[in-house]
Every structure is written in structure tokens, then in C-alpha cells.
Amino acid sequence: MKQFVLQNIIRKNILSMNPYSCARDEFKGSEGVFLDANENPFGNLNRYPDPYQTELKQALGSLNNIDTSKIFVGNGSDEVIDLTFRIFCNPGKDKALLFPPTYGMYAVCAEINEVETLEIPLTPDFQLNIPKIETVLNDDLLKVIFICSPNNPTGNLIKREDIEFILNNFAGLVFVDEAYIDFAGTKSWINEIAKYPNLIVSQTFSKSRALAAARIGIAYSRPEIILFYNKIKYPYNVSKLNQQAGLEALTAVDDFTQRKNTILDEKEKLKAKLNRLSCVTGIYPSDANFLLVEFTDANKIYSELIARKIITRNRSSVVNSCIRITVGTPEENNILINALLELL
Ligand SMILES: Cc1ncc(COP(=O)(O)O)c(C=O)c1O
Structure with missing residues (x-):
């Protein structure tokens, strides 16, 4: 089996590009005379929000016992899904693997990004068809595999040993979507990030945290992967109001x-x-x-x-x-x- 080498699955242009440097990248702190970002000096929502959602990440970090460098916060997990295609899949060339019936945005984002999708339907009991999956794992153009657990719309968790099999036998990225994990009463895959260098886990505030209107989605992965999400996201992708709503939701245990x-x-x-x-x-x-x-x-x-x-x-x-x-x-x-x- 080929080894997972991060540099090989990141699009070359994303690796080499210079990210947008926002005014607030250069000065950290909330006290001062801010004449750097062409904001309006008057009003309540006049300042740009923290581009890296530091406080929200600190709260998520202590909740999950994970370093903030392993956390990305997006404008809903839909943003996390879209960025995943944009970081790893060359349009018109690379592929992603989906297991239908599943969450529709994987296929939609693939299409928007001109990425071909391979589809291996779930078995009649809505589990992964491992023998069929094995036949495509060595496809050089296959960059990302999306696993939704618990799966939407079927509602069931995907077997741990099957996800482990893919993590161990695939040299690309494995994206585990845990939008519904808090209802499942099982351990999150977040705990396995240290073990698997090719694992990305996404979660959302839209379901168990009752905050769908605030659009807060999260990706957990190794810092060297999270770095690229921060590199290509819109500079102020989560509004100040939404960051505050997220923080409040985390304290309302x-x-x-x-x-x-x-x-x-x-x-x-x-x-x-x-x-x-x-x-x-x-x-x-x-x-x-x-x-x-x-x-x-x-x-x-x-x-x-x-x-x-x-x-x-x-x-x-x-x-x-x-x-x-x-x-x-x-x-x-x-x-x-x-x-x-x-x-x-
Ligand atoms: C499996 C799954 N992932 C992601 C999402 C999108 O969540 P968000 O509101 O964080 O964009 C949904 C929404 O229904 C979903 O079912």
C-alpha cells in the first residue's frame, strides 16, 4: 500500500499560493486605535470579527481536550466540505468517493468544484461495502473519501472497524462527518486524530447545539492539515454574532x-x-x-x-x-x- 504523504494530496497551487493577509493578522489584541481596516469608527458591529475565532476554538479545545491548532471553524460544516474539495481535489482531474444514500452536499460540492465522484452504495443494512471499496482504494486520482456517521438520511452509525479499515488502507484523506454524533452516545472520531494522519472529522452546531441559524461548522484534524483550511477560507468567515452565539451555546451545558x-x-x-x-x-x-x-x-x-x-x-x-x-x-x-x- 502507498503511504499517506500530505504534500502529494494538496493541490500544488494551494501549497504555493500566498494567502490574503488581513489587517487583523498583523496586530493581535482588542485594545488600541484601529485605523488599519477601513472600518467605520462608529456603531456596535463596526469592527471585523476575529478571523481565527480564538475564543470559540479555546472553548471547543477544552471541551474536547484538543489543542486549538487542530481546530478549524467554518461557516457551517457545508463550508468545511466545500473547502475540502478546494484544498485537495484538482478540478477536472481528481476524484472523491461517496457512499449513497448520504448527505447531498458532498456530491453538490464535488460538482461545483468539477470533481468526479465514485459512488459505492451502502449495503442493504446501510453499512460500507468493504469488498467493493477495496477495489478503488489504490486509484491514484482518488483524493478524499466521505463517510457520514451517523449517516443522513439513513440515521445509523457506520461500523468502527470499517472506518478503521479505510483509514489504514487509503493513502488519501478520510473525511468523517459527525453532524449527528452527540445523539449517538458513542465516542467521536476526534479521539483518533493523533493516530491517523489522514483523518478529518467534521461536526456542527446546527443539530445538538440548536444553532443552525448561526452557521458554525468545525473540522478537527492534524495542525498541518488545519493550516490549509485557514489558508484558503474567506478572511472573516464566521461573523462576530455567530462566534458569540457559539460561545454561549458551549457554556449552556x-x-x-x-x-x-x-x-x-x-x-x-x-x-x-x-x-x-x-x-x-x-x-x-x-x-x-x-x-x-x-x-x-x-x-x-x-x-x-x-x-x-x-x-x-x-x-x-x-x-x-x-x-x-x-x-x-x-x-x-x-x-x-x-x-x-x-x-x-
Ligand atoms: C450529515 C450532515 N453534514 C453536514 C450538514 C450541514 O451542516 P451545517 O449546518 O453545519 O452546514 C448536514 C445538515 O443537514 C448534515 O446532515
């Missing part, structure tokens, strides 16, 4: 735990109630905050729910006759169940 537990309780209740409905033919196991539910006629149910202003995600095009249902508040879940009962 009780709210976080209580909300997460409520969602997990509600998931079980919702599952039990859905299971009793004759229009439900199956519910897939979920390690996330949503359920993938198979209906007798998903398209019809989806439209009937929309007509009642209950919005779910019709995933019939990717998993036969399935709708993805996010676990809401107890009231919202009751509204859904009552509407489905009415439809029967």
Missing part, C-alpha cells in the same frame, strides 16, 4: 444535555406511535435526531402532510418509499401523529 435527552426520549415515543400506524411499513434504526420511515405510499403521505403545513423530507428517490422525519418538540410530534391518524 445544562440546556444542551436537557434538550438532547428530550429529543432522544421523544424519538423513542415517536417511533412507538409511528409503528402502530397501518401506513407505516418500517422504521430504520436511528443513532441521530431523525427517523427514516417507510410508508405504504410515501409520496402521497408527504403531500398530504405538506397540505397540513407539516413539512417532512421525502427521501423516496433515494430509499424506497421513505420519508425522513426530524424529531420535534413533544407538541410537534403529536401534531404529526394526529395528522397521520386523520389520514388513515
